[in-house]
Each structure stands twice: as structure tokens, then as C-alpha cells.
Amino acid sequence: MKRWNVVLAIIITALVIVLVTTSVISQQKRGKGGKAAKESLVERGAYLVRTSACNDCHSPKIFTKMGPMPDTTRLLSGHPAADTLPPVPKGLLSPKGWGAIGNYDFTAWYGPWGTSFTANLTPDVETGIGSWTEDMFIAALRKGKHMGTGRDILPPMPWPDYGQKSTDDLKAIFAYLKSLPPISNAVPDPISPTGEAIPTPHVLK
Numbered sequence: 001m002k003r004w005n006v007v008l009a010i011i012i013t014a015l016v017i018v019l020v021t022t023s024v025i026s027q028q029k030r031g032k033g034g035k036a037a038k039e040s041l042v043e044r045g046a047y048l049v050r051t052s053a054c055n056d057c058h059s060p061k062i063f064t065k066m067g068p069m070p071d072t073t074r075l076l077s078g079h080p081a082a083d084t085l086p087p088v089p090k091g092l093l094s095p096k097g098w099g100a101i102g103n104y105d106f107t108a109w110y111g112p113w114g115t116s117f118t119a120n121l122t123p124d125v126e127t128g129i130g131s132w133t134e135d136m137f138i139a140a141l142r143k144g145k146h147m148g149t150g151r152d153i154l155p156p157m158p159w160p161d162y163g164q165k166s167t168d169d170l171k172a173i174f175a176y177l178k179s180l181p182p183i184s185n186a187v188p189d190p191i192s193p194t195g196e197a198i199p200t201p202h203v204l205k
């Protein structure tokens, strides 16, 4: 009787050791895999943003001998709210003349659609894409609708091109944008050709 007890105790102890060890190993693997996968998604998104000209229009600039370069302290925070622009001279645009003009840092644009200001793409909740979901971001770029369901997204945002990127690429871009430091910058609403502000809420309600 006693001997059986000892054998049983040994078997149970061995089983417990095996179970604990395998669960610790699998937890370590899962932990590492999850973190590494997230990091590589963000890195891929950073690469796609760097090579898709997003900074050209969405980052405020500093002036260098080479012209305007993205201000790395305010990357992708959109048209600076504090900037004021002089009025566009009347009659500048015509079908055979100028088609559109941009301001000094390419964050504001004037054309037949009115005046558009580039969005704050940092994850600030009130003024950026902090409240946006991945689905909304993908729908906005695929359909050209504000936040995926609202008004038409105005030129020169090249959503018809970016909307053709793969779902994995768009997910990576969104993951990178969400990893940026949030910057509070309330970009002005766009202005219609007749001069009225076009309401553009940035918060998901």
C-alpha cells in the first residue's frame, strides 16, 4: 500500500513539472511572438508612410537649403492650427492656367474644390485619429469618405491610389500612425468654393 502511494506521488509530481514547464515555455513564446509581430507591423507601417509621401502633405516643415523638410518634432500632425494664410488672389485658377496651389509647407491647398487642410494623423483623441478604428481608417482610404462614412475626402489627398494598397499594408500604416506620439493640433475645417466652412468632426461619437 505504502509503495503505491510513493509511486503515485512520483507520477503526480512528474506530471505537474511537465505541465508547468510546457505552459511557461508556451507563454514565453506567445509573449515574444505577439510583441515581435506588433513591432514588425509598426515598422512596416513606418516604411510604407516614409515611401508613400504622407509626410509631404501631412507634416509641418522646417526650412533648409534644400527647401521645406518635415519637422521631426511634429511629424504627421497636419496643417498647423496657428498658421494664417493670405487670401488667394481672384482669378488665379483657370482650366488653361493654374489648377491648384499649395501653401509654403504643402499642408493647405486651394483649387476648384475650395481650400483643404491636411488632417492630423497622430493618435490625439480630440484633434487626430485617436478615436478612429482600423475599419474606419481602411474605409476612409478605400471609399474616399471622411472617417469611412462621412463627406467626400477633398483633393489633393490621393485616396484613390492609397485605397488600392493591400488590407495588410493599410493595417500596418494604421498601426504605425497609432504608435506616434499624440500631438494636439486642431486642423481648421475645409472651406467650400463659396467660402463656407465644411464641418469636419474628428472624434468618433
Ligand code: HEC
Pocket: 048, 049, 052, 053, 054, 055, 056, 057, 058, 109, 116, 117, 118, 119, 121, 140, 145, 146, 147, 148, 152, 153, 154, 155, 156, 157, 158, 162, 173, 190, 200
Ligand atoms: C498631396 C497631399 C497629400 C498626401 C501625399 C497625403 N495626404 Fe492625406 N490628406 C490630404 C488632405 C488635403 C487631406 C484633407 C482632405 C479633406 O479635408 O477632405 C487629407 C486627409 C487625410 C486623412 C483624413 C481622411 C478623412 O477621413 O477625413 C487621412 C486618414 C489621410 N489623409 C491619410 C494619409 C496617408 C496615410 C498618406 C500617405 C500614405 C497621405 N494621407 C498622404 C493630403 C495628402
